[in-house]
Amino acid sequence: MEIKILGTGCAGCMSLYKTVVDVASELKLDATIVKEEDIMKIMEYNVMTLPALVIDGKVVAKGKISSIEVKTLLMKSPFSLK
Secondary structure (H helix, E strand, O other): OOOEOOOOOOOHHHHHHHHHHHHHHOOOOOOOOEOOOHHHHOOOOOOOOEEEEOOOEEEEEEOOOOOHHHHHHHHHOOOOOO
C-alpha cells in the first residue's frame, strides 16, 4: 500500500502526515508513507484543496481530515489487516 500526503509543508499537512503515520502503525499496515511537497507533482492529482490524502494513487480526502476519518479510510483499504 502506498499512502501519500499532498501538501506544501504547512502545519495542516505536517499534522496529517503524523496522523497517517500513527494510524498506520496502530493498524499494523504494511504501507509506504510519502509526504509529497512538489507543487508540480501535487498538481497532477488535480486537487485544489490541501492537504490531500492519496491511497494507492487515488485521492480519497481533501482539506481538514480528522484522525477518525484517516482511520476509517485506511481500514477500508483492501490492504489493511483487519
